[in-house]
Structure formats: C-alpha cells, structure tokens
C-alpha cells in the first residue's frame with residue numbers, strides 16, 4: 001500500500017489578485033452547476049465585472065450561517081432541505097455543529113442571474129465570537145463588500161460595533177441587514193433607529209429579512225450585485241494570488257485533473273511548487289480550468305510542511321516576479337497553555353496532530369515544552385479561551401488525542417535592569433520574587449479595552465464585575481437615545497487580559513441573565529504587581545501547576561487552589577502537605593492525611609508490644625517514604641484541577 005504521506009498535499013486558499021479560496025473535508029451536495037463532472041468548470045465566462053466578493057459580518061448568533069444557507073439555496077447552489085432541519089452547510093467542523101458557532105471562515109461560490117447575466121458571488125462566512133476577530137479581518141481582506149447583519153430582537157451588540165469598524169476601515173461597501181424580523185420580540189423600528197444613530201446608516205438602505213423563513217433574502221442578492229463593486233484586476237497582468245487560508249488534507253487520493261501543471265512560487269519563502277489542481281469552493285471543492293483575476297478559489301500543490309503556508313503571502317508564477325500584495329496583521333496569540341499527552345509515549349503522535357491542525361488554524365502558535373510532572377508537551381498560543389477550547393476539542397474529535405491542558409496564561413513583559421525586554425508566557429519561566437527584586441526592573445501585563453453592552457437594569461452588576469476584575473477608566477453612555485424602555489448602556493473600561501481569560505465571560509453572562517455582550521481590543525501593556533505562585537506537594541513544587549497572580553488576590557487564590565488540590569489528590573501512604581507559596585512564603589496549606597493500612601491485621605492475639613512494634617515500623621517506613629517520596633499526581637488529578645479551574 002502506498003504510504004499515507006504520498007497522498008498528503010497542502011491546499012491553499014487564495015485570492016487571485018484579491019482572490020481567495022478555501023478547502024474543507026468533502027461532503028456531498030447536489031449542485032446547480034449542471035456540468036459534465038469529467039470536465040472542469042470553465043471560468044473564463046466570469047470576467048471580473050461579473051464577480052462579487054463579499055462577507056457576512058455580525059455579532060455571534062445573529063444569523064450569519066443561516067443567511068448563508070438561504071443564499072446558497074436561493075441561488076440553487078445547494079438543495080433546500082425538505083426536513084426543515086436548520087443544519088448549517090458552512091459550519092463544517094464537528095465542534096461548530098455541536099456548539100452552534102462558526103469557528104473557521106468558509107467560502108462558497110454561487111451563480112446568480114441578474115439582468116439576464118450570470119454573476120459569480122463569492123461568499124466568505126466569518127466567525128462571530130470575539131476570539132476569532134482575526135479570522136474576520138482575514139476574510140474581509142478578500143472582499144469588496146459586507147452584509148452587516150443585526151438581530152431585530154437584540155439590536156446592535158458589542159461585536160456588531162467592532163466588525164462594522166473593521167469593515168469600514170478596509171473601505172468595504174456595507175449593506176445593512178435587519179434579521180429575525182419574524183420573531184415576536186423583534187423591534188425593527190427601534191433597531192433601525194439604533195443602527196442609524198450608532199453607525200450613521202440611512203434607514204432606507206436597511207434590508208429587512210428573516211433568514212430562517214427566507215423572507216426578504218432575495219433582495220439581498222440584488223443588493224450584492226448592484227451595491228458592491230466588482231474586484232479590480234487585469235487579465236493581462238502576471239499572476240498574483242493572495243494566500244488567504246490553508247488546509248492540510250490528509251484524506252485526499254489521486255487528483256484526476258492535471259490542470260495547470262504550472263509552477264508557482266511564494267513571495268514570502270521563495271519556495272516553488274507545482275500546482276496540481278485549482279478550483280472554487282462551491283461550497284465543496286469544485287475543480288476549474290483556471291483561476292482568473294478576482295476569482296476566489298483554491299490551489300492544491302505539493303507543499304510538504306504546514307509552516308510553508310504563510311497567510312497573507314502572495315503567490316506568483318515562476319519566472320514572473322511580482323510586488324507582494326499587502327498582507328495583514330499576523331494573528332497575535334493572547335492566551336497560552338501547555339498541552340501534554342495523557343500517556344507520555346503518545347507525544348510524537350500528539351505533536352504531529354497539532355502540526356496538522358495548525359495548518360487549518362494558522363492563528364495557533366506552537367513551541368515544544370517539557371514538564372517534570374507531565375513530560376514532553378507543546379506550549380500553544382491561542383487568540384482567546386474559546387479558541388483554546390475549540391482547538392482542544394478539534395484535537396480530540398479529529399485526531400483522537402487524549403490530552404491535558406494547563407491553566408491559561410497571558411504573555412507578560414519583563415523589563416530587566418539593563419532595559420532588555422522579555423516576554424514570558426509560561427509560569428515556569430517567570431522569575432522568582434528574589435530575582436524580581438535584583439534583576440527585573442518592572443513587570444508589565446497586557447491590558448485590553450473592553451466594551452460591554454447591557455440593558456440598564458444590569459448596569460450595577462456589570463460595574464461590580466468590572467471592579468472585581470481590576471478594571472480601570474470606567475466610562476459609559478446610553479446606546480439608545482431617548483426614552484426607549486429598558487435602554488441599553490455601553491460600558492467601556494480597561495482591564496487586564498489575565499482577568500478575562502478565566503471566568504469573566506461566564507460571569508458576565510450569568511450576572512446579566514445572558515443579555516450582556518462583550519468585546520475587547522488590545523490596549524498594550526501596563527506595569528503590574530505580579531508574582532509567581534507555586535504549588536508544593538510534600539514540599540516539592542509541581543511545575544505544571546504554577547500560575548501568575550496579582551498580589552491583591554494572592555491569598556484568596558492560594559486558599560482556593562490548595563482546597564481544590566486537596567479534593568482531587570488521592571491519599572498516599574504518608575501524610576502530604578499541600579502548600580501554595582510565593583517565593584519562600586507559604587500562603588495557604590492543607591494536609592492530606594495518610595492512608596493507614598492495618599499492619600496488625602494479620603496478627604492473632606499476641607503481645608501488645610508486638611502490635612506496637614509493627615505500628616512503629618510502619619510509622620518509620622512512612623517517615624522514610626515521606627522524606628524521599630514524591631507524590632504521584634495522577635493525570636486525572638491534573639485534569640480535574642485544570643478543568644475545574646473555572647468553577
């Protein structure tokens with residue numbers, strides 16, 4: 001049998017001079033392209049004036065994926081489901097279906113006949129959660145227009161504002177859409193006024209729809225063609241493709257179309273590749289005879305390493321060098337955690353799975369790390385905690401990995417006395433307090449500018465929540481002008497990132513009965529009084545449990561954690577002190593009592609002294625054990641401690 005690696009190829013989503021593409025695991029749809037399956041799709045009939053590249057942007061759950069499905073159905077790209085089940089076509093990952101969220105931007109091309117001419121509309125679906133803002137900007141870089149979707153019952157939310165500004169800054173044409181007008185709680189007039197006052201949108205431009213029932217959706221298609229400009233680009237110019245996304249497709253077999261046979265090169269790495277296939281996402285891969293100016297599609301080529309695919313790279317034909325297209329801000333990892341295999345012999349397999357997965361999710365950073373408690377592992381950087389959760393779930397779902405993930409840490413900045421700046425995102429590398437005094441001049445932590453939109457009645461609770469998380473510069477204003485019932489307030493503040501990577505979001509939701517929405521953006525670094533807290537079992541620190549804490553909360557955190565450890569660590573043959581310490585100072589302690597085996601059980605009657613002798617021997621044995629004994633912390637205990645952390 002041919003080895004798997006021979007079938008492995010890299011797929012790159014590209015935007016041909018502002019064209020992109022996407023690949024995903026094949027599923028089967030009946031498509032409206034009544035084409036001869038043995039022949040690739042002819043693309044020359046879609047000149048750039050007949051192309052529209054657009055995205056749907058919205059706050060989480062406002063209906064992007066549902067609208068995408070309706071658009072695909074209306075254009076006959078997919079068949080309408082007779083079951084009426086609202087399973088979303090573009091949410092392809094298992095984790096997306098289970099959680100009902102979009103994590104990974106997907107692409108789909110549809111054909112829409114307007115004024116007697118077939119237009120190709122390329123839709124790039126975007127995620128809504130704040131953690132995935134990078135995916136959103138990446139998608140927007142490939143578009144000329146965006147549908148700004150707002151839920152008619154919920155109105156403008158925190159991410160509606162951030163995605164609107166993101167699209168505006170890129171000069172995209174924005175088509176405002178009011179969704180869910182079928183809901184009894186919909187307040188279209190009020191939300192229209194809100195959109196007008198918040199974004200300066202003309203109410204006349206707002207299209208009212210129900211993505212669920214399909215009402216009004218047809219007018220969106222018309223607006224896409226009439227309001228959004230076509231992509232620019234010239235057929236005569238040399239090939240210039242913007243690399244937008246990449247995917248490692250381990251299941252691909254032989255490719256039947258040797259379409260281009262062209263050699264292309266990357267502006268970034270200068271490496272050359274042979275193109276074995278090009279095509280469009282429809283929403284599955286559909287091979288085409290070519291990709292032309294403005295088209296959004298994919299290139300399959302013989303790329304071996306995931307690290308060779310640089311998002312934002314420009315691809316050109318070998319021998320026809322071009323000026324690279326402007327890339328975009330690389331993703332910035334904000335939350336770091338160690339990932340270790342439960343069975344340490346599984347490390348090579350885990351590392352390989354992580355490598356593969358990072359090709360489909362380029363925002364994750366990877367570094368090897370080793371821990372004396374957990375063995376060999378990887379330190380991964382994520383965009384946020386939801387992103388971390390999703391990545392973990394994908395590792396488990398798609399690669400069958402059995403892993404332990406350590407508590408999340410943010411990247412701290414240490415400024416040494418010689419003015420050298422070092423970023424530390426692993427608590428084990430954080431200096432001890434004595435070190436801090438002698439060599440480190442200043443410790444800084446990342447802060448973010450947060451905005452929370454909440455109905456007036458929860459305002460007090462939100463203020464409390466912010467204060468208890470070290471928020472500063474609090475400010476607020478009313479979002480709804482005038483006398484609307486239950487007016488909504490937008491609260492802004494700066495807050496340390498470390499405070500929101502734990503349970504902030506859960507508390508925000510529960511303390512506002514789910515009504516608050518939250519968004520944040522990077523606001524740089526700020527000096528802070530931080531220290532490394534170690535946890536000691538039997539006087540020995542366990543490296544994988546170390547955390548960085550703010551001094552103001554150190555006692556509380558120390559007490560909580562030792563209690564938790566006490567609960568999950570199994571009793572040993574000897575007594576085990578569990579301590580939390582900063583430097584040499586112990587802040588909290590619990591004692592795990594020894595398991596007492598009845599060493600006298602086998603003795604019949606006998607002398608009292610004989611019994612005592614046995615007990616003394618046992619005591620001595622335990623003392624010896626304790627002296628040299630390390631506490632075996634089972635992996636499940638790690639799992640319990642770390643997964644319970646938020647509780």
Ligand SMILES: Nc1nc2c(ncn2[C@@H]2O[C@H](COP(=O)(O)OP(=O)(O)OP(=O)(O)O)[C@@H](O)[C@H]2O)c(=O)[nH]1
Pocket residue numbers: 058059060061062063064065066067086100101102103126127128129179180181182183209210211212213
């Ligand atoms: N009543 C009603 N429900 C809708 C409508 N559009 C979407 N929904 C529902 O709203 C929920 C969220 O819809 P999605 O399409 O998953 O939202 P999304 O914006 O893609 O969510 P993310 O991908 O997580 O950002 C689903 O339960 C949909 O069925 C609508 O027009 N009317």
